[in-house]
Amino acid sequence: MTDASELRRRTTELLAAHPPATTERLDFLRARFDAGLAWVHYPVGLGGLDAPRALQAVVDAELAAADAPDNDPRRNGIGLGMAAPTILKYGTPEQHSRFLRPLWTGEEVWCQLFSEPGAGSDLAALGTRAVREGDNWIVNGQKVWTSGAHNARWAILIARTDPDVPKHAGITYFLCDMTDPGVDVRPLRQITGEAEFNEVFLTDVRIPDAHRLGETGDGWRVAQTTLNNERVAIGGMRLPREGGMIGPVAKTWRERPELRTHELHQRLLKLWVESEVSRLTADRLRQQLSAGQPGPEGAGMKLAFARLNQEISGLEVELLGPEGLLYDDWTLRRPELVDFTGREAGYRYLRAKGNSIEGGTSEVLLNIVAERVLGLPAEPRTDKDVAWKDLAR
Amino acid sequence: MSDLLYSEEEEALRSAVRDLLGDHCDPAGVIARVESDAPHDTAAWKALAQNMGLAGLLVPEELGGQGATHREVAVVLEELGRFVAPVPYLSSAVVATEALLECGDAELLERLASGRAVGVLAVGLHRAPGTAFSVARLENGRLHGQLTGIADAGAADVLLVPAEDGGLYAVEAADAAIAPQSSLDLTRPLGTVTLDGAPGRRLGESAPAVHRALRSAAGLLASEQLGVADWALTETVRYLKDRTQFNRPVGGFQALKHRLAQVWLEVVNLRAAARSSADALSTGEDVEVAVAVAQAYASPAAVRIVEEALQLHGGIGMTWEHPVHLYLKRAKADSIAYGTAGAHRTALAALVDLQAP
Numbered sequence: 001m002t003d004a005s006e007l008r009r010r011t012t013e014l015l016a017a018h019p020p021a022t023t024e025r026l027d028f029l030r031a032r033f034d035a036g037l038a039w040v041h042y043p044v045g046l047g048g049l050d051a052p053r054a055l056q057a058v059v060d061a062e063l064a065a066a067d068a069p070d071n072d073p074r075r076n077g078i079g080l081g082m083a084a085p086t087i088l089k090y091g092t093p094e095q096h097s098r099f100l101r102p103l104w105t106g107e108e109v110w111c112q113l114f115s116e117p118g119a120g121s122d123l124a125a126l127g128t129r130a131v132r133e134g135d136n137w138i139v140n141g142q143k144v145w146t147s148g149a150h151n152a153r154w155a156i157l158i159a160r161t162d163p164d165v166p167k168h169a170g171i172t173y174f175l176c177d178m179t180d181p182g183v184d185v186r187p188l189r190q191i192t193g194e195a196e197f198n199e200v201f202l203t204d205v206r207i208p209d210a211h212r213l214g215e216t217g218d219g220w221r222v223a224q225t226t227l228n229n230e231r232v233a234i235g236g237m238r239l240p241r242e243g244g245m246i247g248p249v250a251k252t253w254r255e256r257p258e259l260r261t262h263e264l265h266q267r268l269l270k271l272w273v274e275s276e277v278s279r280l281t282a283d284r285l286r287q288q289l290s291a292g293q294p295g296p297e298g299a300g301m302k303l304a305f306a307r308l309n310q311e312i313s314g315l316e317v318e319l320l321g322p323e324g325l326l327y328d329d330w331t332l333r334r335p336e337l338v339d340f341t342g343r344e345a346g347y348r349y350l351r352a353k354g355n356s357i358e359g360g361t362s363e364v365l366l367n368i369v370a371e372r373v374l375g376l377p378a379e380p381r382t383d384k385d386v387a388w389k390d391l392a393r
Numbered sequence: 394m395s396d397l398l399y400s401e402e403e404e405a406l407r408s409a410v411r412d413l414l415g416d417h418c419d420p421a422g423v424i425a426r427v428e429s430d431a432p433h434d435t436a437a438w439k440a441l442a443q444n445m446g447l448a449g450l451l452v453p454e455e456l457g458g459q460g461a462t463h464r465e466v467a468v469v470l471e472e473l474g475r476f477v478a479p480v481p482y483l484s485s486a487v488v489a490t491e492a493l494l495e496c497g498d499a500e501l502l503e504r505l506a507s508g509r510a511v512g513v514l515a516v517g518l519h520r521a522p523g524t525a526f527s528v529a530r531l532e533n534g535r536l537h538g539q540l541t542g543i544a545d546a547g548a549a550d551v552l553l554v555p556a557e558d559g560g561l562y563a564v565e566a567a568d569a570a571i572a573p574q575s576s577l578d579l580t581r582p583l584g585t586v587t588l589d590g591a592p593g594r595r596l597g598e599s600a601p602a603v604h605r606a607l608r609s610a611a612g613l614l615a616s617e618q619l620g621v622a623d624w625a626l627t628e629t630v631r632y633l634k635d636r637t638q639f640n641r642p643v644g645g646f647q648a649l650k651h652r653l654a655q656v657w658l659e660v661v662n663l664r665a666a667a668r669s670s671a672d673a674l675s676t677g678e679d680v681e682v683a684v685a686v687a688q689a690y691a692s693p694a695a696v697r698i699v700e701e702a703l704q705l706h707g708g709i710g711m712t713w714e715h716p717v718h719l720y721l722k723r724a725k726a727d728s729i730a731y732g733t734a735g736a737h738r739t740a741l742a743a744l745v746d747l748q749a750p
Contacts, residue, residue, distance in 0.1 A: 253747055260750035268747060269738040273689040280665035280686075284397035300658045369657055370650035374630050377645030 002040070002051035004058045010049075011037060011062040020068040029071055029105040032063075038071075038104045042088065046100050053289065071106045074337045078148060079103045079110030083156045086226045090173070090214040099154070099175065111152035112230075113143040113176060113200055114223070118393065120145075121364045124167045124220055125383075125391065128202060130159035130174065137161070137174065137212070139182070139205040145358065149185045149198040150334060152178050156226060157207075158219045163389040170388055171219035175211040182206070192350045193330040196338050230359050231298035238286065239279055244305075245312045245348065246275040248341055252319060259319050268319075271312050278304045296372040299365040306355035306362055309340070313348040320345055395672040395683075397665055403468045410447070410472040413440055418476040420716035427479060427579035427719075433548045438480040441469075442508025448486040449506030456499055458506040463609065467616035467671035474620025477719045479580040481545035485511045487613055492553050492561065492606040496597030501551065501563060513549035514606055515564075515586050517542035521732025522607035522684070523740065528599070529556045535590040536562060544730070546571050546584030554588065555599035562593030578726035580719055611731035612674045612684035615667035618695035619660070621724050625702035625717070626660050629653065632706055649705060656701050659694045666690045682744050688737040692728035699724040 018031045032038055033047045037059050042048025063070070073080050080103070087099055102108040119126040128141025139159055149155070155176040162170030176183070182205035187195035214222040242250055253260065253268060282301055317324040328344040340348060356362040370376045383391055399407070417437035426434060442448035450466050452458020459465075466487060473482055485505055489512030493502045504510040516526045519542060530537040536554055546552070549571065552564045570587040596602070630653060633644030643649055666687040673683035699721045703710040710717050728734065742749060 250745075250747060257748075257750070260748075262750055265742070265747070265749050266738075269689075269742055272745070272747060273686055273738065273741065274662075276686050277662045277666045277690045280397065280669045281662050283395075284665040284668065287396070287398050297661070300661055303654075303658060304662070363651070366651040366654040367647070369654035370644075374650075374653055374657055376630065376633065376650050376653065377642050379645070379647060380641075 002049045002055070004055055007037070007040060007049070007051065007055055007058050008062060010035060011059050015063075015066050015068065020066060025069040026105060026107065028069055030101070032068075033101050033104055037063075039084075042100075046088070046096055047104050054287065071104060075151075076103065076106050076109045077337075078112050078152075078156075079108070079154075082112055082226045082230050083110040083154070085229045086156065086173075086222060087175070087213065089225050090222050092210075094210065095175070095213065103154075108153040109148060109151050111146050111149045111155045111178070112226070113146060113149075113155045113157040113202075114226075115145045116142060117144050121361050123223075124171065125388075125393075126158060126160060126171070127393075128157075128159045129163075130161050130172060130207070132161070132209075135209050137172075137207045137209065139174070139176070139202050139207055141202050143200040143202070144188065144197075146185075146198045146200050147196055147338070148336075149178065149200050150187070151336060154178060155200075156213070158223050160388065161216055161219075164387050165217070166385055167383060167388040167391065168220045169217060171223070172216050173213040173219035173222040174207050175213055176202075176205065176207055177211075180205045180207075187332075187334060189332055190351075191353065192347055194333040194335055196335050227360065228296065228298055231302040231365070238282070241276060241279065242272075243279070244275055245309045245340060245352070246272055248345075248348075249312055249316045249319065252316070259321060264315065264319055267315055271308065271315065274304075275308055275312070278308060296368050299360070299368045300373075302359060303362055303365050303369075306352075309348075309352040309355045313345065313352045316345040317349050395669055395676070395678075397668040397672065399468065399668075400464075403465060406465055407468050407472055409445065410441070410469055411475070413437070413445070414472055414476040414478055418478045420719070421714075423477060423479060423580065423719060424713070424716065427582075432479055432579065432582050433481060433545070434479050435548075437478060438482075438511075438548075439508065441480060441482065442486070446508075448482070448490075448508040450486065451490050451494065452502050452506040456506065457503040462675035463613060463671045464675045467613055467667065470613055470616040471620035471623070471667075474617035474723070475624045477580045477621065477716070477723050479582075481511050481513065481548040483581075483610060483614070483617065484513050484545040484548075488514045488606045488610045489551075489553055491609045492602040493596070495602040495605045496561060498563070498596050501596070504551070510550040511545070511548045512551050512553060513543060513545055514603070515540045515543050515546075515552045515554045516603055516607070518544040518581075518583060518726075518730045519732075520607060521736040521740070522604055522611055524732070524736070526555060526603060529554050529562070529588050531556050531558055532590070534592075536564060536588040536593045537590060538588055540586045540588075541574065542583050543586050544581055544583055546586055547573050547582060552586060553596070553602075554586075554593060555603060556593070559599055560595045561597055561599040561602050562595055564588065564591050564593045568592055576726070578722045580723055581726065607731055608680070608684055609674055611688045611737070612670035612680070614727060614731055615663070615670055615687040615691040618691040618724065618727050619663050619667045621720050621727070622660050622663055622695045622698040625699045625720055626653070626656050628717070629656070629702045629705050636707075652701060652705065656698050659698055663691055663694050663698075682741065685737045685741040685744060688732060689734045689741060692734040692737075695724040696721075696728050 014035045036049040038047035040051040040056050041053035116126050130137040130139045157174045157176040161172040182203045184201040186199045188197045189195045327346040449458030450461040454460040505512045520526045549566045554562045568591040572585045574583045576583045636643050670683045670687035673680045703717050709715045
């Protein structure tokens with residue numbers, strides 16, 4: 001079994017063979033992947049060493065101390081957080097060796113083609129069609145809320161492959177080449193003024209059957225892995241104390257005593273406590289996860305994260321008083337990554353509105369917790385036994 | 394990073410305590426007992442303290458204890474909360490024991506650790522760590538005065554009494570007059586201690602001993618609150634799956650499902666906060682912040698969770714026969730015990746430099 005001292009030894013070896021100061025960034029990242037130190041809980045040969053997930057922190061600390069380049073995980077959050085664990089679980093050996101290494105190094109950025117204009121919370125109602133033609137699938141449809149599609153080389157995609165069966169049964173999961181001529185990415189401007197999301201139009205996109213992930217018709221089950229990982233990725237980030245949205249507000253409070261009121265003080269302390277407890281809960285979830293795959297419990301983290309971000313950013317705008325009436329910049333921009341703390345309070349307040357919608361609305365997540373964690377009866381369903389093509393639209 | 398999980402040994406301890414309390418503290422029995430003149434369950438206490446040796450968890454082995462840590466004590470308290478067990482465990486095995494550990498009194502520690510005596514710190518249950526507390530008068534070396542709101546005073550064999558000279562004194566219960574008060578929480582009754590020239594033995598300085606005792610109590614109370622809350626969630630989920638209205642189990646209605654999911658989330662948070670403060674107390678790292686965070690979160694959360702449980706039980710929740718009221722009373726009293734959430738938030742404001750205007 002690979003333990004912390006073994007990982008330290010391997011990290012030292014990597015640094016000796018590829019000194020960060022004299023090694024090209026990409027060469028270093030590839031060497032790190034090949035040494036099994038990319039994500040140590042992954043299998044040997046796929047960037048890992050079958051080690052406990054918790055030991056990644058040991059490697060990361062050693063590499064950070066040596067000033068080694070990292071793979072800038074924020075730039076490829078969907079690839080690392082959602083695509084990789086799904087590919088690992090359901091992919092063929094060929095898919096593993098083709099996709100995981102450039103995904104981890106950031107050479108290939110990923111996006112997620114799931115939501116559609118008519119299938120948001122009711123994701124399984126999606127209508128994008130994939131039709132088998134020889135060794136290929138021909139895909140037509142429209143996706144929406146696709147973050148990072150304008151930078152992405154690959155996408156995870158779910159599409160309908162059988163309209164004659166109930167909606168959850170006729171879906172298949174694909175890996176889609178975003179450079180295919182049939183893929184058209186258009187910016188979608190949001191309430192913040194910027195366009196971090198896109199609409200993606202798919203017209204006769206050809207996906208080879210070798211890029212199907214999992215069995216034909218089994219896409220909903222495969223997507224559960226992605227969605228559970230997504231909620232953990234969104235709500236379960238490892239943060240230091242005051243590392244989240246509470247950080248900038250606490251900083252303003254300390255630096256600007258003239259803004260303080262008793263009423264805001266009570267609200268700030270309450271939110272500070274809730275942020276700290278939420279951080280501890282995320283730590284605890286991560287400690288539980290170090291062995292297995294995320295379950296529906298991750299939904300809880302995402303719920304808490306969304307509510308806290310919204311309350312805290314709302315408080316921050318009020319704390320600023322007259323300055324809260326101003327906004328930093330309404331220019332249409334296309335950010336490479338979403339930076340919750342890099343801009344001003346008004347931006348944070350508006351952007352946080354999406355936190356209870358993206359990656360599953362809070363209402364859907366509450367249903368998931370009630371049904372899958374607590375085992376309460378499911379909502380009565382009128383669509384379960386009806387072929388997708390016969391559903392009202 | 395602190396260890397927020399339970400070890401295998403802690404889980405084994407939990408199931409042993411749960412088995413024992415399952416035999417002793419069924420809800421109907423607890424309701425009947427707290428209505429009697431002897432609200433404390435002495436048989437359960439004896440089984441826990443003497444047979445299982447749990448009164449001495451915090452006491453080093455060389456002083457006759459188990460030499461365990463706050464993490465194990467926290468697990469015991471979770472189960473005591475789950476059964477709202479009327480035993481003086483928090484008072485004697487945590488509060489009085491911590492005070493004695495600070496004073497280093499081997500003789501009394503040994504008596505408490507073995508479970509042969511129940512010790513009670515004569516400081517009002519509502520006092521937060523670091524705040525002022527009432528003291529007894531000293532006249533010719535004898536103690537005088539009245540101290541009220543003393544948790545489990547009626548079960549005490551020995552009282553630890555702070556006096557006006559800054560000392561903490563051991564007073565045998567037989568030398569004091571102890572009268573029960575009518576308490577909101579029937580399962581942790583309060584009492585008035587009247588001292589009229591009682592002899593006392595000076596153990597040491599009261600301020601550090603009381604501070605250590607109350608801080609530990611506040612930090613570990615979160616685990617008791619977790620036990621109370623976890624019972625409320627579990628029972629409510631069970632009830633809502635059974636109970637039908639409008640020809641459906643009521644647990645299938647979305648309005649109720651969402652409320653229960655929210656309750657679950659608060660229980661999950663409460664567990665992380667409680668584990669964090671128990672772990673901090675055992676390692677001595679970041680204790681002040683961890684305890685203040687745990688109490689600032691746990692008190693309102695546990696009350697809200699049990700209030701939700703009561704409402705979701707409908708009419709039966711409002712009756713004397715259903716045990717949910719015992720849990721509501723415990724949760725509400727706990728929200729005042731060892732400092733309110735507000736008191737702990739105020740402490741936190743200084744600790745993390747978020748000063749008031």
